[in-house]
Amino acid sequence: MKKGRDYLVTAIGLLLAAAGIYLVKSITEPQGIMKTLPFICIGLGCGAFGHGLGGIVSKKASAKNPALAKQIETETKDERNVAIGNMAKAKGFEMATYVYTALLLAFALMGASFTIIIPLVIAYLFVQGYAIYQRFKIEKEM
Numbered sequence: 062m063k064k065g066r067d068y069l070v071t072a073i074g075l076l077l078a079a080a081g082i083y084l085v086k087s088i089t090e091p092q093g094i095m096k097t098l099p100f101i102c103i104g105l106g107c108g109a110f111g112h113g114l115g116g117i118v119s120k121k122a123s124a125k126n127p128a129l130a131k132q133i134e135t136e137t138k139d140e141r142n143v144a145i146g147n148m149a150k151a152k153g154f155e156m157a158t159y160v161y162t163a164l165l166l167a168f169a170l171m172g173a174s175f176t177i178i179i180p181l182v183i184a185y186l187f188v189q190g191y192a193i194y195q196r197f198k199i200e201k202e203m
Contacts, residue, residue, distance in 0.1 A: 067120065071113030077106030154192070161185055 081102030088095055123130035136142055165185060168178055 067113045067116035069113070070109050071117065074106045074109030074111070074113055077102050078110060079106070081106055158189070 081099045084095070084099035084102065088099070123133075162185075165178065165181055168181065
């Protein structure tokens with residue numbers, strides 16, 4: 062099953078993107094959810110297609126050069142590289158917090174509708190709450 066998963070994801074992505082393009086071309090007067098559904102299908106389809114195709118190409122390249130595959134596996138599991146990756150994610154999260162806060166403030170100052178601002182605030186608070194939860198969980202383990 063694991064071997065064919067990349068092919069399946071690629072095929073599903075291609076079908077989703079094709080369905081989205083078909084919906085964009087065929088529906089002349091979209092109403093309600095049909096205004097966004099085709100574009101969601103295209104976005105998800107392109108993402109799934111790229112993910113699946115990347116897995117296929119990666120496996121083919123690894124099969125042709127086992128020494129390179131072993132080196133890549135060693136580098137990805139190396140503690141130093143993992144620590145560097147985690148630090149980079151932490152810095153990115155820190156910056157995203159300030160950027161997202163500024164964006165929320167800008168929307169509020171522009172007088173955007175509450176139906177736009179409230180879900181964004183809820184998502185922001187959810188992410189911050191999850192970060193606090195993870196911090197407590199990690200501190201408890203150490």
